Amino acid sequence: MSDSSFLPDDIQDEQHTEQHSALKNYISEDIRRLILILIISGLIGLGIGHFILFIALGLMFFFALQFRSLYLVNQWISQHSNEPPPELSGIWSALLFNVYRAQRRERTLQAEMVGLIDRAQSSLMALEEAVVLIDEEHCLEWWNPASERLLGLKLGDRRRQVLTILRNPEFIKYFNHVEDHPNGLILQSTLQEGRFIQVKITRFGYESRLLVAYDVTHIRKLEQMRKDFVDNISHELRTPLTVLSGYIETLSDNDDMPQRWRRAFDQMHQQARRMNALVNDLLLLSRLENESSKSKNQIVNMAELMNQLFDDAQGYNTEFGHSVHLNLESHNDIIGSDIELASAFGNLVTNAIKYTPNNGDITISWQDRGDVSIFSVQDTGIGISPEHIPRLTERFYRVDSGRSRETGGTGLGLAIVKHVLAQHEAHLEIESQEQMGSTFKAVFPKHRLQPPE
Template structure:
């Protein structure tokens, strides 16, 4: 092991006493005291002043102890990193133990400094930006990548991070990091047309570690995907409308050959399915692009729930389920009525579609003064728990054959997810195979409007 300080002679001399008891060192002082007393006693007997010489022997011993104490104090106060004075007895043992503990502490400190240096060297080499922020929100340290991605300069040390990164989205994330476990994507302050993903973690109270990395390529690919979906969806809409019109015209002819009629019926069914897919893609694209549109309408929830209940009855004609409506909340919602109605309707139609005939579907609106809950409970086929984390992904299907039979596009729950995100809400799903499912939309208190 690396030793930053030399081992003093005292440590070598006293090494054999490392595991000795204090009595071993005390005996040296007792021997000295006994020697002085014997010498003093002999001199005292010889000159006829026995007790005076004994007192003188004690005084000499006491003076030697005071000298040792003075040397110990002087070393600790003025020269703690030098080799300690070479003393015997208890004071020598004390010096040795203090110096040994001090030396071990310095070795540990040297190791910690080396470890910190290696950690800093590693952070400096990272392509990701790393910033340490203290409890007062001031910048303590950063690596070179932070200068490129976040625009931090040498003069920014000790500066409040919120005065450097002033984007409203970052300030909101900084103040509510627990509500965004995936972090925040924002424009880079160091490069134009570049995007960074920012993730913060608390440590040591309110201090924070900020990590940011360049996601420009991923952002551009995502934008290309969105543009492609938007363009292809718009381009498909016109030919599908034309095809649907001609197919409907041919299907309505009375003298149509039965063989052709079956073919036209199948074409019409697939055209409707493609139309539904295109409409869902366009709706999803609009939801993604309209994030900044205000969602501040006051929605009359009893009226909306009754409308959804009536629509569910119309959709339920071919299924014959028992439909129930359960409203025990006096709160309305603040948001977009059309978007929320679309999301709620999506959940209801899914429950009806995936429940065997003659089942039960219950639609509910509740609150507990802190949160609002829109619920859809069914007695349907249920979902294996392993699929639940991925249900809101685009085109994710638990059973592809079943989805085709029911006419699903695989985008319904993705649309629900985007609508809820724009209303600061989230979806909770409880389900067991062959025992039904409960879909619960949870709204924060800020989205509830208490009716007086």
């Protein structure tokens, strides 16, 4: 693309007009030279009586000059193109000028590109994160110094297959199926015990890859400290809460209690129950996190589980008056943990009942959609504003804290659902509009389904 392609149309038209005008002038100069040579040759030929011969000699002389110019142009292009072009006239002068200008512009662009590449490489060399370029044949092409510290790469590894150097089975699986891990992969370092590396691979070009890795040991330690703290504090709170709840319940059953104290004890009992539910949810989350690597290979009978969820929903629905419907279309079962799935699905059903105004409609479904099967809970409740949906599965995130206090929610229900589904290689989809109800879908992949015999 020429430099002029970025200019306005009227300026480009002016440039083209000038170029055509200059080219016409150069051609006119060659034509005038040819006419002058022919006139001189013709006059000499007329003087000595050999007009045709001297006209032919004049033409030969003109073409000899052109061949000489062509020779000089060829010599300059092949040997001295970095130097200014030779002084020529006519069309050859225009050709040399355009070639010289194009070469000079190309050298300028190359110098700028080399400078840009040098700056980019200098920046990458200074990064604490490892950056590795892998070519289309999966060989190491370039890496920065941090890659040697984090991944153990050496100078002699250049042009070697990356999978012969980084041989962790999880990494090999990730490398061959990058799209299955959009957030990358955390690996334990082979260079230093207790060190963890986050690896992220991005495809570009035909089959080339960019690998970025960074140390997440500190983050892992903080996360483990958080898990330990939540686990320990939850266990420590459980005993005193049980004692308090027992005494409060005993005192509340006393018929001789003055009426002015009864309301206070009812509130204490309600808050103790809520605190106990929070502790139980925290313990469940902690257990899910600690057992994330355990296999879940039970065959969960979905027909039985769906009927159990429907019966539980009918019992919980007594004070709300909703119409609860069961839609059982799929015959597939799930390979997983029946206790965890019942807890996750129960959370979704309970939320739908709690956050739907009285006399609403709740539909619990188990359906097939192509190669996947979907557990869904649809309600006609208050709905959720779009900006809240991406954060609903965060711990303790509340769309409306006042409403959550009224319903007794702990803020951990959807976080538990997210963990359970992740451990079953499933995911949660949420569709909702304010005042139009919500639909929560748990989507299970084909390899997690057990077709009917």
